[in-house]
Amino acid sequence: MRTDDFDYNLPPEKIAQTPISPRHNSRLLVIDRADGAITHSKFWEVDQFLKPGDLLVVNETRVIPARIYAHKQPGGGKAELLLLKKHTDLEWTALGGGKGLNVGRRLTIDNGPDVEIKRVLDAPERLVQFDSPIEPYLERVGHVPLPPYIHKELDDPERYQTVYAKQPGSAAAPTAGLHFTPELFEKLEQFGVSFARLTLHVGLDTFAPVTETDPSEHKIHTEWCELDQATADQINAAKKAGGRIIAVGTTSVRTLETAAQHAEQGEVVSPYSGPTKLFILPGFQFKAVDAMITNFHLPKSTLIMLVSAFASREMILNTYQGAIDEGYRFFSFGDAMLIL
Numbered sequence: 001m002r003t004d005d006f007d008y009n010l011p012p013e014k015i016a017q018t019p020i021s022p023r024h025n026s027r028l029l030v031i032d033r034a035d036g037a038i039t040h041s042k043f044w045e046v047d048q049f050l051k052p053g054d055l056l057v058v059n060e061t062r063v064i065p066a067r068i069y070a071h072k073q074p075g076g077g078k079a080e081l082l083l084l085k086k087h088t089d090l091e092w093t094a095l096g097g098g099k100g101l102n103v104g105r106r107l108t109i110d111n112g113p114d115v116e117i118k119r120v121l122d123a124p125e126r127l128v129q130f131d132s133p134i135e136p137y138l139e140r141v142g143h144v145p146l147p148p149y150i151h152k153e154l155d156d157p158e159r160y161q162t163v164y165a166k167q168p169g170s171a172a173a174p175t176a177g178l179h180f181t182p183e184l185f186e187k188l189e190q191f192g193v194s195f196a197r198l199t200l201h202v203g204l205d206t207f208a209p210v211t212e213t214d215p216s217e218h219k220i221h222t223e224w225c226e227l228d229q230a231t232a233d234q235i236n237a238a239k240k241a242g243g244r245i246i247a248v249g250t251t252s253v254r255t256l257e258t259a260a261q262h263a264e265q266g267e268v269v270s271p272y273s274g275p276t277k278l279f280i281l282p283g284f285q286f287k288a289v290d291a292m293i294t295n296f297h298l299p300k301s302t303l304i305m306l307v308s309a310f311a312s313r314e315m316i317l318n319t320y321q322g323a324i325d326e327g328y329r330f331f332s333f334g335d336a337m338l339i340l
Helices: 043-049 135-141 175-179 182-191 229-240 250-261 302-310 313-325
Strands: 027-031 038-042 055-059 061-063 067-073 078-086 091-097 106-108 115-120 125-130 167-170 194-200 223-227 245-248 272-276 291-295 336-339
Touching: 027 043, 027 313, 038 043, 043 182, 043 336, 055 229, 055 250, 067 135, 078 125, 175 291, 182 194, 194 229, 194 250, 223 250, 229 245, 245 250, 250 272, 250 291, 250 302, 291 302, 302 313, 302 336
Parallel strands: 027 336, 055 194, 055 245, 061 167, 245 291
Antiparallel strands: 027 038, 067 078, 067 106, 078 091, 091 125, 106 115, 115 125, 194 223, 223 272, 291 336
């Protein structure tokens, strides 16, 4: 297995720059793993491929406005911080933008607390310490960080949040969930499909391509996740009743399969709260997930490797080429796949 095995050619114009409105009007490509059959549909019609008793598991993380513009002191030159991970009330790991962000450098933030560079980590990461907690200021001084392949500003930042986003902590949205609307939730619940909620805070490494020749040598990013007792009970009950566990997004897949690794005997999952380093590559044995809803992912990314583990590399790459030919929109604001 080589990283190049997960490469494909995507014309730049296929990368969606703006979200569809309403959200549930995005296209839906449905693939059956049993025979490779493909159906083209609309996300609003996803119920046609579900069954009463199925359980959709969504990630209710919320993207924080983590991009902060600052001024270097002394001098006042421009700098930028992109918050990645909170360590204490004052200390964060951040991506630093700007020259001279060395240990001891002070930065000022308009209408926010000052911050100091405490340690140089893997370039361009820095350990920074704020003079007071930054969270109360984020809504005022922060900006939602869109993925690097999106070049248009959003008129409404809420379009880069799921309608059920609740727990602040992500640097990027769990984009498979962007297709859901309250109207679609109601439609699915009336049909007999239930919803369960978990949390995984998405890091920016989700966009990073794998650079190692052998993907198994790639250092997977650690993300914090939580699946509580109520959700575990829902999942275990649905499975015992013959329902399918359908993960909404790769973040839900990663959390579910992490919780499955900690499952008590006779259960599909057990509650779990903490970091996950789970790296899902072809050959992985799925224990919890029966189907997944996901977007179309970047070439040579850990996410296309994950969906290739769930279906097969050949099936996924052939499907992606067909989606390109059919004019599907790719990546965060793009269309969706349902893999059965």
